[in-house]
Amino acid sequence: MQLRTFPCKSVGRMLLFAALALLNIACASIEPWVQPYERDNLADPIMATNRNPVATSYTHHAYQAREGARGAEGGAGGGCGCN
């Protein structure tokens, strides 16, 4: 497989690509400081930001309908980290 030779001005872009790919691989190898088998407290439902979605979305709606502010109400992530 033959690649064409690159003119000088695309070197910058190539370096950016290389840096991003390296960052990606490096990031993939950062050792997590909380191991998957240490996540029992984080997996506990009392740590969930959205333990009862039906009640939470109703509560947000009740306030939002009477207040001027809106947005940034959700929460995500955390928990079990299984699979």
Next chain:
Amino acid sequence: MQYFSTLKQARSLITLMLSLSLLCITGVHAADKSSAVMAADFTLASKAHGNLRLQEQIGSVVLINFWASWCGPCRQELPLLEEIQQQYADLGFTIFAINVDKDSSKADVLLNDIPVSFPVLFDPDSKVSELYQVKAMPTTVIVDRDGKVRFAHLGYKNGDTDKYQHIIKTLLRE
């Protein structure tokens, strides 16, 4: 800006990248015997079988499964592991289900409902989890009759136990 002058070259690169990635993610084949490493030895207390040591199992195929009471996929996997144990126990096979709960009594939350005949070992201080560099919950490692690691699988999804059965059958025949 063009890298490739023909569609054919582009397709070859994409095929190469896809096949490389496939090699990384498929694990349905047992690792080659000659390049396999010895499974790290450990001794842990078990629920009903006293202290158990991995090295004493040499001669049998061992499926090591790291699980916890708080892990949803682990809960789904446990009864299926019992089925595998029932099927292959007489052929020189055992499962070591290592429970990683900090509070070992939590294991009973599941075990009271899902009776298992294979040994359940307790690793509350995570010593064996660290030794095996457990990177996901659950993690399954299959060790052959010579004590070498031949298969490793992270996580659990419906259908994974079929993969384990395939590997176990291969290793039992060796």
Next chain:
Amino acid sequence: MAVTRFSLLGCGMALTWLMQSHAAVLPQERADAMYHSYSGGGVSIDGPSILLRKQIGNSVSVSANYYVDTISGASIDVLATASPYAEKRTEHTVGLDYVRNKTLMNVSYTSSDENDFNATTYSLGVSQDFFGDLTTLSLGYSKGSDEVGKRGDESFSEQAERHNYRLGLTQVISKNFIVGLSLENIADQGYLNNPYRAVRFLEPESERGFRYETEAYPNTRTSNAAALTANYYLPYRASIYAEARLFSDTWGIEADTYKVGYIHTFGDDWIVELRARHYSQSKADFYQDLYQRSEEFNFRARDKEMSTFSNLSLGFSVSYELRFSASAWLKKSSINLDFDHVAFDYQDFRNVLADAPVGDEPFYAFSANITRLYLSVFY
């Protein structure tokens, strides 16, 4: 056909991500049946909310929600200009979640209907786990369209459109501590006021000393909200959480919200939560309780939501869990009660129902009770 550098970059990133392939999990399967009630300020709104969620295969989860608001009584805005009424609003939502390795994607459609207002919203979201699942990045986009009507005016029909852009980041700090950052930008355009709300202006000759005319809002609004949350697990089975949210928009409204809560467990079956929430906002640029004359400014608002006010809520929740066999079809069920008492205090919205000289009426204040009673089952 050329392969651009960006698709190469994409392939490269996909490859490295594939190499560390293990996955995220779908939301838990469950069904919830809730009775909700809001009561205060002369208004009573209650109704059911039913949620069903089912996983299909390994990668897909579908959900559906049915929600009804039955409104009776009238808020001060309505009492000032009209008379009490009864109304019903129905909302349907369907959603689909898809998981592939460490990526979780979801789409949903919501439709809300009442006799004078219909709204539909389409949402998309994607979230990705990084760094050994310690970091989760999520992106979301929603598009909403409203059709605004007016009871008693068949010819009245207006439209509004809304775009929401969300960015979320959650980070596990330690075995016991998780923090989150949430940003949301919302851009609306079209008919953005409530057709029943009116502004008042001085008119000494009139019976009350003032008269009403309809509000006039700008036809665009852009807002930004940023929230920081923290959850901490205590040495015994309990947790505390805190949240701070800052808001500002192109209408001049600046608001902040602070929440704290404590969750305590008794044995394996009881979960109790105590919480407090404080909200305060400054008025919209074009808000005024009393104008000097008709159409004094191009934009006029007297909706109390646009005024300067604050509110404080104190609430509690109690849950009782019933755990069944882990291998049975029904694994767990819980009965829950959530209750909040909220007190609103307005600083530049006056109570026109009070007997006082025009422009000197006392500032309005009211309190309300928000109740949620629900049964959840997990299968």
